[in-house]
Amino acid sequence: MTTVIDSKEAWTKDDSGQDDSGHATDEDEEVEVDLNKEDEAEVKREIVWGNVVKFIILHSLALYGLTLLPSLSLASWIFLFVTYQFSGNGITAGAHRLWAHRSYKAKAPLRMLLLVANSMAGQNSVYTWSRDHRLHHKCSETMADPHNANRGFFFAHIGWLMVRKHPAVMKAGKTINMADLEQDPYLMFQHRHYIKCFLMAGFVLPTLIPMLWGEDPTTAYFMAVVRYVSVLHFTWLVNSAAHLFGMKPYDKNIGPSENRLVSLLALGEGWHNYHHTFPYDYSTSEWGFRINMTTRFIHAMKSLGWAYDLRTASPATVAARATRTGHPELTRAGLREAKKA
Ligand SMILES: [Zn+2]
């Protein structure tokens, strides 16, 4: 296993072990969330039936799409796999690691590429996604967390998109500083024209492109639906499964866990105990390329000169934090030591 980045080429947090509070960005420390008992109280769930119906239709179309898989040409299979990776990275390398956490910097061509990929993934604009995600980190596993895993697997996975937001989410959401993203004209363009961007990148192009090698347009359309729903579920598993199942080497006091299966499906986002402990780390893991397609993607972009200033937690910071709050024997260094012994 090679170390994918050394300390000379990465911007690292200081090694005192103190500067790893779990804030999504440096900015979100500015406004404290003042939640009282009333805010934390359970409220009657108000179902948004329009969203429920949309999800039923979408999943019915995806199930039908699955029946068409055996008739796909090899070129269409490759296209399906490539668009899954591409749109997935629009969420993981784009909305998540670049924009929500600012864990690395990207030049204009990469930002444009990631915006197209993100629009294809169809999980709301980068702006909305990042606001929800910064709130998820700031108020993790409280009533102000949009997909609070303490409300159960189903709620954290998809249920949160089918009910009105809890009042605590609305209240705490107002404290999230989004000024950095508001200054980016490309992001705000996507935010303002989101539905058009989504339909074009998510369905029109993926239906037209496979016709170049003779794919039936109806089949191509249903493949786009299958890809869309698959990426949705793989991403949602980070909020559900990776908050409920797995080991906690870095902080045993929080729900987020190290979940390999989720990492495999969600392109490296299942190393979630590490990620919630060191959210500024571009790799969301101390394991380099291991089950982490997004880190591979960011490194490919770095070799083109399009990604730079990759931020990471130093081994000393990781060790200090794991000793303080986690299970140091389960960290990369701890497991290496155990192997030697
Ligand atoms: Zn999380």
Ligand SMILES: [Zn+2]
């Ligand atoms: Zn995150």
